[in-house]
Amino acid sequence: MQAQLARAVSRLGATVFGPIAGLGLGLAIPTLLASPALAFLAFVSNEKGNSVSVVDTDKMETVATIPTGQRPRGIAVSRDGKFVYVALGDDDTIQVIDTATFKSAGDLPSGPDPEQFALDPSGKTLYVANENDAMVTIIDVDGRLALGQVSVGVEPEGMSVSPDSKTLVCTSETTSMAHFIDTRTHEVVGNLLLGSRPRFSAFKSDGSELWATSEVGGELAIIDPATRTLKAKVRFEIPGLRSEMIQPVGVNLTRDGKLGFVSLGPANRVAVVDGVTHAVIKYLLVGQRVWHGDFSPDEKYLVVANGVSNDVSVIDVASQKVVKSIQVGELPWGVAFAPN
Amino acid sequence: MRGFALALLWLGLAAFSGAKAGFAEDLTEIRIGYIRAAASKVRLSLMDVPADNDGIAGAQLAIDDNNTTGRFVKQHYALIDKTARRDDDIAEAVGALADAGAAFIVVDVDADGVLKAAEAAKPRGLIILNVGATDDRLREEDCRSEVLHIAPTQSMLADGLAQYLVWKKWRKWLLVVGSHDGDKLFADALRRSAKRFGAKIVEEREFKDTGGARRTDSGIVEIQRQMPVLTQSAPDYDVLVAADESEVFAGYLPYRTWDPRPVAGSAGLVPTTWDAAFDQWGAVQLQSRFVRSFHRFMTPLDMQAWSAARLVGEAAARTNSADPAKLIAFVKSPDFSLAAFKGQKLTLRDWNLQLRQPILLFDGRNTVSVSPQEGFLHQSSELDTLGVDRPETKCKLN
Numbered sequence: 101m102q103a104q105l106a107r108a109v110s111r112l113g114a115t116v117f118g119p120i121a122g123l124g125l126g127l128a129i130p131t132l133l134a135s136p137a138l139a140f141l142a143f144v145s146n147e148k149g150n151s152v153s154v155v156d157t158d159k160m161e162t163v164a165t166i167p168t169g170q171r172p173r174g175i176a177v178s179r180d181g182k183f184v185y186v187a188l189g190d191d192d193t194i195q196v197i198d199t200a201t202f203k204s205a206g207d208l209p210s211g212p213d214p215e216q217f218a219l220d221p222s223g224k225t226l227y228v229a230n231e232n233d234a235m236v237t238i239i240d241v242d243g244r245l246a247l248g249q250v251s252v253g254v255e256p257e258g259m260s261v262s263p264d265s266k267t268l269v270c271t272s273e274t275t276s277m278a279h280f281i282d283t284r285t286h287e288v289v290g291n292l293l294l295g296s297r298p299r300f301s302a303f304k305s306d307g308s309e310l311w312a313t314s315e316v317g318g319e320l321a322i323i324d325p326a327t328r329t330l331k332a333k334v335r336f337e338i339p340g341l342r343s344e345m346i347q348p349v350g351v352n353l354t355r356d357g358k359l360g361f362v363s364l365g366p367a368n369r370v371a372v373v374d375g376v377t378h379a380v381i382k383y384l385l386v387g388q389r390v391w392h393g394d395f396s397p398d399e400k401y402l403v404v405a406n407g408v409s410n411d412v413s414v415i416d417v418a419s420q421k422v423v424k425s426i427q428v429g430e431l432p433w434g435v436a437f438a439p440n
Numbered sequence: 441m442r443g444f445a446l447a448l449l450w451l452g453l454a455a456f457s458g459a460k461a462g463f464a465e466d467l468t469e470i471r472i473g474y475i476r477a478a479a480s481k482v483r484l485s486l487m488d489v490p491a492d493n494d495g496i497a498g499a500q501l502a503i504d505d506n507n508t509t510g511r512f513v514k515q516h517y518a519l520i521d522k523t524a525r526r527d528d529d530i531a532e533a534v535g536a537l538a539d540a541g542a543a544f545i546v547v548d549v550d551a552d553g554v555l556k557a558a559e560a561a562k563p564r565g566l567i568i569l570n571v572g573a574t575d576d577r578l579r580e581e582d583c584r585s586e587v588l589h590i591a592p593t594q595s596m597l598a599d600g601l602a603q604y605l606v607w608k609k610w611r612k613w614l615l616v617v618g619s620h621d622g623d624k625l626f627a628d629a630l631r632r633s634a635k636r637f638g639a640k641i642v643e644e645r646e647f648k649d650t651g652g653a654r655r656t657d658s659g660i661v662e663i664q665r666q667m668p669v670l671t672q673s674a675p676d677y678d679v680l681v682a683a684d685e686s687e688v689f690a691g692y693l694p695y696r697t698w699d700p701r702p703v704a705g706s707a708g709l710v711p712t713t714w715d716a717a718f719d720q721w722g723a724v725q726l727q728s729r730f731v732r733s734f735h736r737f738m739t740p741l742d743m744q745a746w747s748a749a750r751l752v753g754e755a756a757a758r759t760n761s762a763d764p765a766k767l768i769a770f771v772k773s774p775d776f777s778l779a780a781f782k783g784q785k786l787t788l789r790d791w792n793l794q795l796r797q798p799i800l801l802f803d804g805r806n807t808v809s810v811s812p813q814e815g816f817l818h819q820s821s822e823l824d825t826l827g828v829d830r831p832e833t834k835c836k837l838n
């Protein structure tokens with residue numbers, strides 16, 4: 101951690117004006133804030149490093165490291181770009197980070213052991229999975245209040261909200277289901293059995309499909325959210341790799357719904373899947389144990405976190421090629437871009 | 441496409457609360473029996489003395505987990521517990537559980553007891569899930585088509601340990617073996633592993649069990665002198681490997697060997713299926729559910745019983761059936777996998793019905809490693825580098 105911070109600092113060189121407080125806390129980066137609007141910033145949660153790395157995709161480097169509480173994983177940026185929310189599993193809270201100062205700006209009452217969460221399209225409501233309690237906690241972001249809880253299956257984790265805000269989908273790992281929750285009544289209105297240990301789901305931007313990965317089952321389910329039925333199942337085969345090593349986790353779909361990128365965990369690859377035919381187009385070699393990723397706001401790049409190799413891979417979306425690996429903190433987990 | 445059809449079985453229930461209310465109708469009840477022997481509680485360390493509900497607590501937690509899923513798929517699970525004081529009581533216990541409607545029976549008994557349970561289960565079409573006996577013979581010459589083995593074998597445990605020791609380049613072993621049959625079987629497995637992975641047993645010694653209590657008020661005075669003597673004048677070695685399934689001496693070896701050497705096997709670095717310290721791959725969730733329910737730490741036996749009852753729940757939910765014949769066909773098929781916090785799916789060896797699983801290595805406080813180790817390759821599953829593999833098997837299922 102110290103060594104990494106020192107490296108990050110030396111790279112920053114003269115641009116760092118802020119105090120590097122004794123124990124590696126609080127980097128203030130004034131020059132960054134003056135950088136042109138096109139410089140997109142990705143915030144990367146480092147599960148072991150207890151930090152968020154800030155990656156500039158113009159400079160293709162880590163430009164700052166923000167210390168956090170214990171075990172940061174799920175990460176998202178507020179719709180207005182002012183705050184980063186990061187789930188701190190071992191601190192039982194969601195930390196709020198101010199994107200202008202890179203300093204902590206309080207926290208949200210997430211309930212115990214938050215890992216993944218989803219913001220609704222308005223950015224006003226946040227839904228968190230509480231893995232230990234088989235619960236989903238609903239949070240009013242502005243009021244920083246818990247609005248209620250919903251009982252779901254054992255070990256809920258993946259969370260996504262439909263583009264029309266009406267449905268929350270929560271996947272539970274041990275129950276192996278997607279639970280469909282009405283966001284108005286907070287009631288479970290449907291359940292769909294998935295492959296073993298479902299980990300994550302994502303809606304197409306037009307709401308026509310929900311893609312859900314099963315880490316142990318090794319597959320991607322394409323679900324029709326209207327009928328809550330399975331439309332297709334995508335399996336991944338990589339020559340020379342045992343099926344046990346292919347563990348789909350994160351999913352990122354382009355806004356036009358034409359391409360899906362599925363992170364395959366210890367297979368060290370991201371599968372590119374045709375959004376229409378659902379055929380696997382190719383596999384991109386990335387770092388070790390790839391978890392989750394996010395697109396830059398212009399969708400030029402997809403940045404994915406490699407959980408064992410301490411870096412992120414930058415994928416050029418148009419050419420479907422990995423163009424860069426950037427070192428971040430220890431055991432990176434999630435990525436969220438600021439919109440600007 | 442079979443998997444696809446299977447997953448199409450989409451089970452929409454009304455709201456969660458509605459599902460709870462409308463329970464009574466068309467609910468499939470799946471009963472799992474549990475037979476345990478009145479096992480010895482003698483252990484070297486007071487910390488290792490098993491709780492009264494060791495094992496069955498894990499099964500109970502899996503039942504609870506199954507029922508959470510069951511609420512959504514119209515299945516309800518129940519656990520029925522039977523104690524068999526002697527092996528001769530086992531057939532009767534199987535009969536009683538069958539009469540009570542259990543089609544799946546988890547057994548935590550010794551190897552002969554497992555065979556007795558299988559014999560009683562066969563004519564009734566029941567499935568036995570062995571969670572306690574690690575004897576290789578139950579998966580080899582004494583294998584049975586109605587017995588699934590959730591517990592790993594001694595050879596899987598020995599291979600898991602050996603791969604790590606070889607990876608560590610601790611290839612010269614001093615093997616110290618207890619005088620009981622179980623100790624000797626584990627020693628056989630360790631010798632086989634050494635040969636398989638290129639370690640060398642530089643010398644073997646026996647620790648003869650002459651009886652005596654594990655708990656004495658000033659025992660450490662004697663032990664402190666005994667263990668160095670047991671291990672003195674050994675040829676040059678890297679690691680002492682102990683085979684002491686009977687809990688007689690191995691726990692006394694660390695820090696007391698004549699030469700300063702690490703200890704592995706039945707003490708020190710121990711190969712097993714679970715430890716209260718295990719926190720990888722989402723295991724923390726299971727650990728905390730367990731502690732919250734039972735107010736104690738989860739043991740390897742608890743984990744084996746959890747896996748057994750979860751295996752039944754997984755198969756029943758996926759096939760939407762409670763029919764043992766259907767379930768066993770499903771768990772043997774390539775569509776079956778069990779998620780058990782081991783970093784990869786667990787599947788069944790179709791040639792002897794042994795659950796494939798990584799072997800975890802602990803030092804008593806922390807996770808040291810998980811085998812198979814990197815670089816031990818296999819043509820079909822790296823998990824099959826652990827234990828007796830298909831080409832070597834003596835098992836003929838009928």
